[in-house]
Amino acid sequence: MNAHRSIVVALALAVSVSAPCLRAALAQEAEVPPPQRWSFAGPFGLYDPEQLQRGFKVYREVCSTCHSLKLLAFRNLADPGGPGFTEAQAEAIAAGFQVTDGPNDQGQMFQRPGRLADHFPPPFPNDQAARAALGGALPPDMSVLAKARGYERGFPWFIVDAFTQYQEEGPDYIHAILNGYENPPAGFTLPPGAEYNKYFPGHALGMPKPLSDGQVEYTDGTPTTVDQYGRDVAAFLAWASEPKLDERKRLGFQVFVYLIVLIGLLYFTKKRIWHAVKHHPELTEPRPPTEYRRS
């Protein structure tokens, strides 16, 4: 018993030694992005097509200058569970982009207006061209950006998240970054070409502040603030990275109903079968079906 107690003491010691270290580590990290309300959060949350359309407008007018969206095709804009454009609208959007095709019969590559089947053309022909044009910074592709970004949730939140179904770290982070530009605090030396962002790990962000109030026109009366732009474009990028979310949650609900009914039936089946063993053991003699005979 003494040995057991000393193990408990050792465990307690281990925890107490690591706790201050944890706090110190947290203090050095970037600020935690404030959680936003997302229409697509929770077990029944789905994308809001109007928000995705606004977010797409922000992407097209602002982000797409530097950021590619290679994994998305124009046809996806008309997919169910997406921004809800009609096929004609998606075609019109595609036609507004110039896509490189070829080689043609003369062996030349050529430019033509985009079609539904085309993917979003990248703003730069390759990474080196992007770096050359942007002073060395490489803007990441945005296709899965909302799933590729996040922040350390830490104990106990990472356990709580499994129950609350919090999956929106990426959109929260993107919204926070767009709203996180500040003047650097005294004593902070920014490397040349970088801007201070309180939510970016290390704080020196290569991307200049991309959005300002009133920059993108909304026709539905939604406020044209950086806060709102950030939320809309983060929602759009969440859809771009997880376009089957609506389908997934709808199927998930059906699977849950099916499984719960099935588990109920299996439980009562099991209970009935075991009833005899627990209360009337003489009934457990196997009753031979047609194919079998008791030896």
Added chain:
Amino acid sequence: MSGHSIYEPQSSFMQWLERRLPVASLAYSSFIAYPTPRNLNYWWTFGGILSFMLGVQIITGIVLAMHYTPHVDFAFNSVETIMRDVNYGWLLRYLHANGASFFFVAVYAHIARGMYYGSCKEPREVLWILGVILFLLMVVTGFMGYVLPWGQMSFWAATVITNLFSAFPVVGDPIVTWLWGGYAVGNPTLNRFYSLHYLLPFVIAGVVVLHVWALHMVGQNNPTGVEPKTEKDTVAFTPYATAKDAFFIGLFCLFLAWFVFYIPNYLGHSDNYIPANPSQTPTHIVPEWYYLPFYAILRAIPSKLLGVIALGGSIVLLAFLPWLDTSRVRSASYRPLYRQFLLVFFVVVIGLGYLGSKPPEGGYVIAGRILTAYYFAFLLIILPLLGLFEKTKPLPNSISEAVLREGIPIGASAPPPSSGGRA
């Protein structure tokens, strides 16, 4: 255990088949008439869950392989194509990725049950060793599967883990080059990992057959650790064990569905949605959660070579558990001291898992060393000594007696069977 029913074909076709290939009687005696202790609790359903999960992983994996491209330039995008353009591709991939995690949830529960009830002891040593081999195969298969999406964590996990072999003097570096198929993790590495990731599940399935065969030779252990003595101590596998397994597999599926449909990326790392980039190292390279305890052991040892040996030893030692544990009593229910040390061991493994996810600095290192010390002390010192000094509780004479003690009459005179007989 004698006297359970045997298969006798009645129809002329089954009689004809039985004389040529007695597969029906094999299936009957293995999965229907097989006597199973009547007092098994729900911890015994994880064997069935594991077989079920192996099936899920193989079926989803085969379909995923039809759409995946094992090439460094296309792997990442082909996975995204599966997510976007393949019918129910998102479901297949999320089932497969989360299924791997749940495979490990089940195997850890299965191992913990074996340790708690002394299932590794005589005469089940070979059964246990086959289990450790299965676990090792799962670890290797899971690791290779994690590399296939070719994200940042895939690439850097492959780099870190294969580099472990470089700790060995003289042979280390040639082994690493041989594993990589080149001088860095690259296309040959991805190709061979893909090939092996497809092969190993079938090796696992083969060893599972041996594992089940060995199980059917010696029979199942049970919560008392006392062998069944009479027919009263056992019930037929079908319908009793199958009904219980089916119910618990259903619950396990619900648990899995929660992750697959609602938090599919909870167990993954966001960095793995960034395409692999050999020139950019992530801030923290962490393996999948199910390797974290072993990762913590690796990092707890200051010397790289000793760390690698400790990592390997922490798993290989489990194979020697039947001999490290010197007690003649199997079940922890009758071993008060062992029970406490074992529960602490389980907490220590979970603690190591937490530390494995943290950067190796400051207090985390010290805590990791204390917990690693306990891990090995438990297996190498506490277990052998406990068997010699521990005063165990009196064992029941039989399973039936143990069940009777819990207040359920066994073989007592029962009322005549009424129609139905519901609870």
